[in-house]
Amino acid sequence: MRLTATTANGLANIDYVDFQVAAPAGTAYQAEDATVGQGTIATNHLNYTGTGFVDYTNIAGSYVEFTVSAATAGSASVALRYANGTAVDRPMDVTVNGTVVAPGVSFPATADWDTWATKTLGATLVAGTNTIRATATTAGGGPNLDKLTVGTAADTQAPTRPGTTSCTGVTEDSLTFNWGASTDNVGVAAYDLYEHGNKLGETPGTVTSKTLTGLTANTVYNLTAIARDASGNTSPASTAIDCTTLPSSDTTPPSAPSALTTSGLTANAVTLTWGAATDNKAVTTYEVRSGSTVYKTLTGTPPANTTTLTGLACNSPYTLTVVAKDQAGNSSAPSNAVTFTTPTCTSDGGVPSSISTLSSGWTIPWGTYWMPDSSSALATERDSFKVFKVTPAGARTQVGTVPNVVTTDGEGGLLGVAVDPNWSSNHYVYFMHTASEGNRIARMTYDGTTLTGYKILLQGIKKNRYHNGGRLLFGPDGYLYASTGEAQTPALAQDKTSLNGKILRLTTAGQPAPGNPFGTYVYSYGHRNPQGLAFDRNGRLWEAEFGDSKFDELNLIKPGANYGWPTCEGTCSTSGMTNPKKTWTVSEASPSGIAIVRNVIYMASLRGERLWQIPISGDTENVGTPAAYYVGTYGRLRTVTKVPGQDALWLSTTNCDNNGNEAAGSDKIFKVAIK
Template sequence: MARRLRWSLPLLMSASLLVACSSEDEPDSTPRYTQPSDAGTEETPSTGTTSAAPDAKPRVVRTVATDLAAPWGLAFLPDGTAIVTERDTRRVLAISDGETREIAVLGSLPQTGEAGLLGVAVSPDFASDRLLFFYLTTEDDNRIVRATFDGTSLGQPEPILTGIPRGFTHDGGRLTFGPDGALYASTGETGDTALSQDRASLGGKILRIDTDGRPAAGNPDPSSPVWTLGHRNVQGLAFDADDRLWASEFGAQDFDELNLIEADANYGWPKYEGKGGSSEFTDPQVTWRTDEASPSGLAYLDGRLWMASLRGERLWSVRVEDGRASDPRSYFVGKYGRLRTVVVAPDGDLWVTTSNRDTRGTPGPKDDRILVIRP
């Protein structure tokens, strides 16, 4: 089970695990991305295998940051400042008033596959406790840490949940606070598929904890942080207007998934990829072929989920109503390259990060960037 350890900065790990086509977002052999000449141009949605949007089309209205290196996590402070993590450099950045500045580096590692500094979440009580939460990889594990931010610099990180399995691939890493005040975290199975069905392991799960790292009140097992199991590699978490939790998940070779998350449900990996039709497991509500998606970040806005896609190099929009997801539509296909994270900004626009400098993309001269998209 999870262990509580003191924080240590030596974070050297070896990239000893290599997985072929089961990595989170295996690239196409021929890159499709070309640097757009005008980031503010409205994009026509892709028709592909889904319906094109007949109404208002999302468009990029500006770029708020350039020359980043694989930005992964993004969350907003109450004053509108954006906190951004870079996976490979381990930098924590603050973006406000058009300025990007470094506020911390959490450890130091060479580029190590899908591991690194991943998700970030802002405490619901930030105005009083000043706490930020991060998901990161050490030489021993993946872990969740917290640190205070005084507006200028980050305090000493404190680990609150440790012992999450780490790997060269499938490290999960998304963090989000729910309407219930609990912190939800997605973990991967690191390529060891047996971990997903092992309730004693924190790998291949969605976890639910309090701000001290303890299992949140109401968990299926009061002694465990495990909320759901049977996941391969969830990298997107979002709550809808009815406080339902949704998750986007990488498939292996056939299907990526959008799942409605319910306590103690089993989502079938590795027995099923996509829909299995077994009463023992919970089927996804929407699936995609892996070349159309390889989904990462997920956000909810005005009746639709917005999902960033890596290998698919597009932004997906999916209608959500009464706990059902339908009508997937794709936008910006191939225009901005690999898209990693999507978050709703305080003004109602979407902030979307590119991920073309993550060793699997084809960077343009301004990559990586954070785009502001008006739905």
């Protein structure tokens, strides 16, 4: 690619070039030249190609049939360019050589009859002449059809799952991770290596081992490999393996940091300064602690010996120390302690004032959603697939189990739940869960006592061991919003034709909601693993999202916006990408659910083991200084839900998951009062 100046002024300053490599154009067949059954050739709308388009007759069975040629037998892409100026989907059956290959294909509304969209399918053609027919299946007939384009099908076949995993050459600070080779119809391009969902590195597709260095002694590393081909298709994660580094030969801890002092105390922050520790090799880490809870970690060789600790809760007492660590993981004695109380602060929405146990005996409660009449809430358990009714007093009763759910030995299973705003008349509830082929959104009937029925509304959302998203929420517009992860395949987040790495918006019948920015299910894109959704008093959608290794995000979601992953993690300056409103390091947050009380966002944090309070600045698009509550007190906090009609929250833990490692039944739901 070359950009050449054509005048004496030369080129403009160029920051970067963003381009996409297009698939081969394929062969176009105009609808007006095809065989039309119960339809007319029309020209009364704009932006069609060729000499016209086909206006289907408004009856079931009207069709357009194309005769196409293929030089060789094999897979092909079949793209239908259409317009649908109504508010109602016009589904069609697509047949190839008389066999239905895609039943009930959705052709949802476009902005108007002058706006065209493309629906692309896969099909297998024979060498020579083929017929491809699109037949309306409802009384509304089909959409207006402009043309059919037949091209070489993209590679959509994923590599097989990597084989047996093992660890060899284990030392105190390194190990070699090995896995069995995957196979692929085209070829494995690379292997991506993960530790508990965070990417550690990659290898070429011809290499099935990697030596990992810079590890901490006597530490368990949970490792998986994922195969990837040149088209970006990824395999399921390999079997996970726990590998433990050897105890360190260096048993000498650093000296204790000295003379810890405070300065610059505000309602939410304080500056700490201390005398540097010494070590027989090198100090590599300082941890700011309250007891065993780590508030902040500083690294380097040597790390800085001053820091501003932010995110403190207002009007709260703190006692802090600093501990030094070396590369072997040896910890010093704590420094002298400093004790202080942050000043009182005010917030448009209040602050947590009390917390009490509402319900106990849970095992990984994931989603919570109140009934429209506020009489009770529904709660899901991720790994048991059970659904419970929970009363305002905390009594719980199992009302059913969602069928067809599978786990991923990671973050998949039974995830979000939502109750139809019109539940009193239709009794519908909705679930997002992992199934055999991927993640699904399904609908069931709930009569207040028992769950029955099961209907798939949307599938084709790819799954993996981690990054499955899973939150469901009804918006003030009456449509269902869903968060999806990128299934450990970062490229999917930027692919607007993929359902992964997105916020989706759909009708209660499972169709793309009218007004969606791309005429599909996609509402926003460029997400890694979003799990928090909440609407504020102005009807704006906020979202919390897991980062990889640097920054977690709080985003204000706007239709059609690109939130950056994998190009951006946190704030960046890339044109066309929307920056978060606030970021945290992954050790401080790793957020899941969010809720809004009055004008304050509350964000539950897993790895950070705290509840973040983030005030929205009036009715602007900005937020104020976050404050952290319950740091390290209750463990991994998963879901936070506003109690209807009260300034209060329900807050659930998932300490029984594979990162918390607590015994089954150890999780709880707390009630938090906001004053």
